[in-house]
Amino acid sequence: xxxxxxxxxxxxxxxxxxxxxxxxxxxxxxxxxxxxxxxxxxxxxxxxxxxxxxxxxxxxxxxxxxxxxxxxxxxxxxxxxxxxxxxxxxxxxxxxxxxxxxxxxxxxxxxxxxxxxxxxxxxxxxxxxxxxxxxxxxxxxxxxxxxxxxxxxxxxxxxxxxxxxxxxxxxxxxxxxxxxxxxxxxxxxxxxxxxxxxxxxxxxxxxxxxxxxxxxxxxxxxxxxxxxxxxxxxxxxxxxxxxxxxxxxxxxxxxxxxxxxxxxxxxxxxxxxxxxxxxxxxxxxxxxxxxxxxxxxxxxxxxxxxxxx
Numbered sequence: 576x577x578x579x580x581x582x583x584x585x586x587x588x589x590x591x592x593x594x595x596x597x598x599x600x601x602x603x604x605x606x607x608x609x610x611x612x613x614x615x616x617x618x619x620x621x622x623x624x625x626x627x628x629x630x631x632x633x634x635x636x637x638x639x640x641x642x643x644x645x646x647x648x649x650x651x652x653x654x655x656x657x658x659x660x661x662x663x664x665x666x667x668x669x670x671x672x673x674x675x676x677x678x679x680x681x682x683x684x685x686x687x688x689x690x691x692x693x694x695x696x697x698x699x700x701x702x703x704x705x706x707x708x709x710x711x712x713x714x715x716x717x718x719x720x721x722x723x724x725x726x727x728x729x730x731x732x733x734x735x736x737x738x739x740x741x742x743x744x745x746x747x748x749x750x751x752x753x754x755x756x757x758x759x760x761x762x763x764x765x766x767x768x769x770x771x772x773x774x775x776x777x778x779x780x781x782x783x784x785x786x787x788x789x790x791x792x793x794x795x796x797x798x799x800x801x802x803x804x805x806x807x808x809x810x811x812x813x814x815x816x817x818x819x820x821x822x823x824x825x826x827x828x829x830x831x832x833x834x835x836x837x838x839x840x841x842x843x844x845x846x847x848x849x850x851x852x853x854x855x856x857x858x859x860x861x862x863x864x865x866x867x868x869x870x871x872x873x874x875x876x877x878x879x880x881x882x883x884x
Contacts, residue, residue, distance in 0.1 A: 704727065705786075746794045760812075771871075
């Protein structure tokens with residue numbers, strides 16, 4: 576999604592308030608943005624804490640400040656600066672983390688971003704965006720541009736099936752439809768299930784929903800999805816994020832406040848660990864966490880027996 580992100584900001588470069596800061600990253604990717612912004616493209620160096628403080632100062636002066644790095648380096652290392660300088664002052668700082676979830680694969684746990692939105696959404700005035708497909712990025716960037724408060728953009732890689740038509744961006748979208756259970760997935764992970772679900776007979780095919788904006792207080796569950804959950808005995812949530820601070824946890828609390836939903840249980844699939852016995856690609860690490868399509872179908876068919884949450 577990095578190329579689409581660059582293109583989206585280039586299209587907005589004539590806005591005099593747009594300023595972009597990078598933590599010494601973007602070679603062979605962000606040169607068009609550098610050319611378009613000129614002096615408003617700032618290489619802050621390998622100094623992410625300072626970069627976020629500078630972004631907050633620019634936002635305080637009325638700029639739309641975007642701060643970009645590999646995901647853990649732009650939310651974990653400068654967390655204090657995000658908290659104290661940006662969130663506490665309700666400043667419109669845009670944090671852009673490339674390689675959300677297990678996106679950096681073999682580079683190991685220092686580069687994995689599997690606790691990112693859970694950490695950031697503990698702060699006031701903060702929202703998170705996880706585009707599902709590459710085609711979503713332009714709409715998400717446009718929406719973030721004029722959003723108040725801190726925004727976190729989790730960039731990954733869109734993974735729809737070949738020749739599948741990506742629907743127009745919405746914070747919630749139903750991607751498959753059938754007589755099977757409800758499955759809700761966060762961000763690009765949702766796209767990995769489409770082909771396998773569409774291969775299932777329509778009578779048993781899961782109803783796959785993708786969510787791209789968090790928290791639920793800012794992006795409530797659509798009525799149609801609430802009705803489907805209320806009619807279910809069990810439904811499924813999948814996310815490339817640890818259990819603590821997860822979307823699944825937020826959804827469980829959200830549903831507790833809905834009197835019409837009493838019996839449905841959440842089956843939660845999530846990122847199991849930062850460390851595994853072997854390093855591997857994002858796909859390997861998803862399999863290790865039982866987030867891949869085969870594991871999802873096994874969970875639906877109750878072929879592995881972790882307790883419902």
